[in-house]
Amino acid sequence: MGDATNTLRVLVATDCHLGYMEKDEIRRHDSFQAFEEICSIAEQKQVDFLLLGGDLFHENKPSRSTLVKAIEILRRYCLNDRSVQFQVVSDQTVNFQNAFGHVNYEDPHFNVGLPVFSIHGNHDDPAGVDNLSAVDILSACNLVNYFGKTVLGGSGVGQITVYPILIKKLQGSTAVALYGLGNIRDERLNRMFQTPHAVQWMRPESQEGCEVSDWFNILVLHQNRVKTNPKNAINEHFLPRFLDFIVWGHEHECLVDPQEVSGMGFHISQPGSSVATSLIDGESKPKHVLLLEIKGNQYRPTKIPLMSVRPFEYTEVILKDEPDIDPNDQNSVLEHLDKVVGKLLEKSSKKAANRAELKLPLIRIKVDYSGFMTINPQRFGQKYVGKVANPQDILIFSKAAKRAKGEGKIDDSERLRPEELNQQNIEALVAENNLKMEILPVNDLDIALHNFVNKDDKMAFYSCVKYNLEETRCFPLDLETEDGSCGEGGPCESSSDVTISSPG
Amino acid sequence: MGDATNTLRVLVATDCHLGYMEKDEIRRHDSFQAFEEICSIAEQKQVDFLLLGGDLFHENKPSRSTLVKAIEILRRYCLNDRSVQFQVVSDQTVNFQNAFGHVNYEDPHFNVGLPVFSIHGNHDDPAGVDNLSAVDILSACNLVNYFGKTVLGGSGVGQITVYPILIKKLQGSTAVALYGLGNIRDERLNRMFQTPHAVQWMRPESQEGCEVSDWFNILVLHQNRVKTNPKNAINEHFLPRFLDFIVWGHEHECLVDPQEVSGMGFHISQPGSSVATSLIDGESKPKHVLLLEIKGNQYRPTKIPLMSVRPFEYTEVILKDEPDIDPNDQNSVLEHLDKVVGKLLEKSSKKAANRAELKLPLIRIKVDYSGFMTINPQRFGQKYVGKVANPQDILIFSKAAKRAKGEGKIDDSERLRPEELNQQNIEALVAENNLKMEILPVNDLDIALHNFVNKDDKMAFYSCVKYNLEETRCFPLDLETEDGSCGEGGPCESSSDVTISSPG
Known part of the structure; x- marks a missing residue:
């Protein structure tokens, strides 16, 4: 090159x-x-x-x-x-x-x-x-x-x-x-x-x-x-x-x-x-x-x-697998978690050695507390004010429910989309009330709800209704063609390659 | 020049x-x-x-x-x-x-x-x-x-x-x-x-x-x-x-x-x-x-x-002063108001003759309805859809309460500030509940409320409290000096003219 x-x-x-x-x-x-x-x-x-x-x-x-x-x-x-x-x-x-x-x-x-x-x-x-x-x-x-x-x-x-x-x-x-x-x-x-x-x-x-x-x-x-x-x-x-x-x-x-x-x-x-x-x-x-x-x-x-x-250290802890923890002694849990935080802080500061600006690190410990009482994360974090960027939520608790089903570990992909719309909201509502949604698709209503709440879009529902009315009016045969010809999940050459005149 | x-x-x-x-x-x-x-x-x-x-x-x-x-x-x-x-x-x-x-x-x-x-x-x-x-x-x-x-x-x-x-x-x-x-x-x-x-x-x-x-x-x-x-x-x-x-x-x-x-x-x-x-x-x-x-x-x-x-024609009508209106005949009121709208539309279209673009005019009639029933402005405006830019609010009703007190006419200045904060909100609340506001001034709270509601400023109350706390802490003698030395309402040369070095 x-x-x-x-x-x-x-x-x-x-x-x-x-x-x-x-x-x-x-x-x-x-x-x-x-x-x-x-x-x-x-x-x-x-x-x-x-x-x-x-x-x-x-x-x-x-x-x-x-x-x-x-x-x-x-x-x-x-x-x-x-x-x-x-x-x-x-x-x-x-x-x-x-x-x-x-x-x-x-x-x-x-x-x-x-x-x-x-x-x-x-x-x-x-x-x-x-x-x-x-x-x-x-x-x-x-x-x-x-x-x-x-x-x-x-x-x-x-x-x-x-x-x-x-x-x-x-x-x-x-x-x-x-x-x-x-x-x-x-x-x-x-x-x-x-x-x-x-x-x-x-x-x-x-x-x-x-x-x-x-x-x-x-x-x-x-x-x-x-x-x-x-x-x-x-x-x-x-x-x-x-x-x-x-x-x-x-x-x-x-x-x-x-x-x-x-x-x-x-x-x-x-x-x-x-x-x-x-x-x-x-x-x-x-x-x-x-x-x-x-x-x-x-x-x-x-x-x-x-x-x-900002430096960020993450780890996971399964309380019941830790030999130094006594299930009857809450203090032993706290002590163990403090040790984990200490190690993460140490790890973070070693990495930070070659950085120009020192920033408080983010620290997150995912704690599987099956068989244990939870701890108040806010209270736990108080001693890390000034040492950690997120003292209020260092700890997050989970139960090994999914693991018990033999999945081994929760797939990262599910946790990688933390801020997505809860698509169940309107679906659940519709199911609960035995409603039949004949014109407005549940998904579009979900989007409208999302836009109304998160984007302060006051026209969201109006747009949704308008769009679907138009769609219903103009394309009465749409449902028939929408099944498509591709098998689900498989690779699909979805379109012909159309040419455009490239200028100059 | x-x-x-x-x-x-x-x-x-x-x-x-x-x-x-x-x-x-x-x-x-x-x-x-x-x-x-x-x-x-x-x-x-x-x-x-x-x-x-x-x-x-x-x-x-x-x-x-x-x-x-x-x-x-x-x-x-x-x-x-x-x-x-x-x-x-x-x-x-x-x-x-x-x-x-x-x-x-x-x-x-x-x-x-x-x-x-x-x-x-x-x-x-x-x-x-x-x-x-x-x-x-x-x-x-x-x-x-x-x-x-x-x-x-x-x-x-x-x-x-x-x-x-x-x-x-x-x-x-x-x-x-x-x-x-x-x-x-x-x-x-x-x-x-x-x-x-x-x-x-x-x-x-x-x-x-x-x-x-x-x-x-x-x-x-x-x-x-x-x-x-x-x-x-x-x-x-x-x-x-x-x-x-x-x-x-x-x-x-x-x-x-x-x-x-x-x-x-x-x-x-x-x-x-x-x-x-x-x-x-x-x-x-x-x-x-x-x-x-x-x-x-x-x-x-x-x-x-x-x-x-956009052209805008405004007039005021006092129903009881109009000879062609029969107080017992709602239709005569409607007919009269339609005539007024017609005149305003005519006036507007004459002015519009020398304009490039024709825009639907705004029409507003302030109706003093003392001794009469009000009319539904929305219903009244329906026939002006497509002729007037604001069919829904052509009419606005008022009673001659103030005029009865001998003021003659409501001063324009009061009507010229239509979107201002209703300063009475918190004042009224405070008075009603016999509260004593010792640290937070009612006015500042009014502003905070206004900012919270109209400007979507979620920190409005926090800022208000913080500001007033600081003010209270730093300037305990502020009240004494605040009376000032100027008579109220009179002209007041409020400051000395300080010089600044004006650059090269």
Whole structure:
């Protein structure tokens, strides 16, 4: 990769969750510091652009404070006199659906030196009458190139068309087709992947000096990754085989090293979040971002550790397996747990030796208390005030119920989605009351409830009713075609590859 | 004013209330269209800058949609290749309290051709832990120069220092000291005006070629203007006499022609809102903005009508005074009111003849129904759907209670503040329960309640308690000095004029 002018260099990060814990005295700056570090790495590595995989914001309606801080960081790092060394040759008005319709560095009134491209996640997904995301605010400011905003139910119900951003180096032949798929509810996307032609992947046309096969195809998406329950996650095998590289957002565990997906011909990198939003094992692993260098059809991935991230140590304890604990002596339990905290603190401080700034660590012990009384976690944590960033919830208690059934260990995947909607709420209500939902699907009502509560979207129920009425009116035969032709769970080449005229 | 290079040209507007009625199918674009018209007038008149008097946003936490639209408009009009013909010679880090600390057009990464200066109003006042206003978001984007953000209780409780932005034309000698006072609760500001040295007005020092007297002194503020109740409004005579020109925001009635204040030596212009947020007489008058051309110590005001504003006709009807109404025949009342609506519609359509775009008019009839039954306004309005912008509330009913007491007519000033906090809420509660409020002042609790409810500020009560505890701890003698030495209601030269070193 010695030929720098022909190498496209991209810094890849995701799930920055700006504003997470903004009211917490200790952790309020964490999300911003990590994001600023990401931007400074991009600056230092002189990448062509920064690519974000969604959930840049933690809240659907970020506070003024979070918006201001996000804008400040972007303004400081993205605006400078460096000249951008690539061009976007696709139809920019299709790629960037804001009022200006062009990539930000081409605006003559801004000095953009570090372009940022981002899709939305499930936290900052578009909502409301105008279907706007918080990322749209940054897009209006010309600080972020927001893409991958699919309009559901536009041309047809449950159909989406994914237009790539076609990126070419100014010098040399490296050409990247960047596909973005902002977060869609997993069930819905799953259903679409299993419906023929529901997802249309537009491909660049061959043009002089550039065959279709010359494009390096990247997809950025923000979904659950299949582990246990295939309904609420996306199966990697549903994705089209023409893709070369996939950036998987939403999953917070850092699995940044590209993994090959057998039989599909692409690799997946899962950078993971830059801030821990749940104190689970997956989040305690070191956080990284990815430097992706692409030259022609080849790429080189380099993982770069984030040094500003607050240290986090996690362990699990099964009280009944510990020989030094006397079940009749609560003090022996406390003493044991104090010892565990001590060890984690020691482990954390050893790691912290090579860090510039010392931050109080996050400590989490998952305690299987089968056969024991629980302990008040608040009281337990009091002596760690000033030593631990989360004294109030160091301990979390669980019972070995699932383990008893022979599952061995609770799968991480279930714990990796701590903030998701409890899909049972309306389902349970409907079941309890023996209601029949004939027009409004339970799932859509769940979404509406979620939007109403969490996103303060006062129109949520109205939109849900309106959408479903229209759907019912316009597509009376929809149910018949929706079964689709693909077997469930299996790989499914879901769409034909449609061509687009690539400009210039 | 022939010498253009030595004339500072300022377009003055206020109370744009962006986002007002954003959920209303008919009126949702009104606030944005008026603001866009203001910007286009600024562009067309080639002013040096646009000066806004607060309440740029209607909501303290504007929706994503409102933020995006505001940013889009500002970006379109403020960023261009025109060169700015003035400089800010005061300490910009003091004037502009954002992370960048400079006037927006000096930022090398933006092409600002039309600078906008704005204070905050009561709708978009700073709140929350970081004391941020929605205007701070625009300031972070470098689209607005937000000034006049006084930090209360900073150096001392209830003391503020007003630093002017010192503006000089690049060529010639015209020099303007622009003072901004973002909205403060009227009672609090009143109290400060009556306390010696509580409000410090910083004056520019004499410097080579520019005496103190050479500065043209403008103040922009956003407060109630005294009419009936002097406690909840600001008396013009409290303002310092060195001022030359005052832009009064908050009051929605357009009284844009500068009025001299006797004995004070300054003139006041009250541009009024650019969108009617309450259907009262004052808001039905034609809306204008002001072109203010300043040369040396002279100025020329030119009022410019806003043509995009939705037509609004207002009248009052006293049922018992109408000869064609039979008190025993409800139909005769309806017929009469229909006739009144018809006349107002006719009046409106005559005025609309010279407008480019036809907009459904707002119609409001205030009906004194003493001795009559009321009518259902919704039902009355049904036949005007598609003819009137507000069919649901054409009629508003009142009884002649006050008139009976011999006041003749209810003063407009009381009706001009339709959205203000009902200050009686907590007071009433306290009185009812015979509570004694010894530490928390009732007023502060009122504010906290208001912020909690209307601004979704979850920390409102906490902040109130914290602030008052600190105040109580630090200033045990505060009560003794607070009586002040000024007679109530009378003019009060509240502060000495302190000098600041005006930079090079």
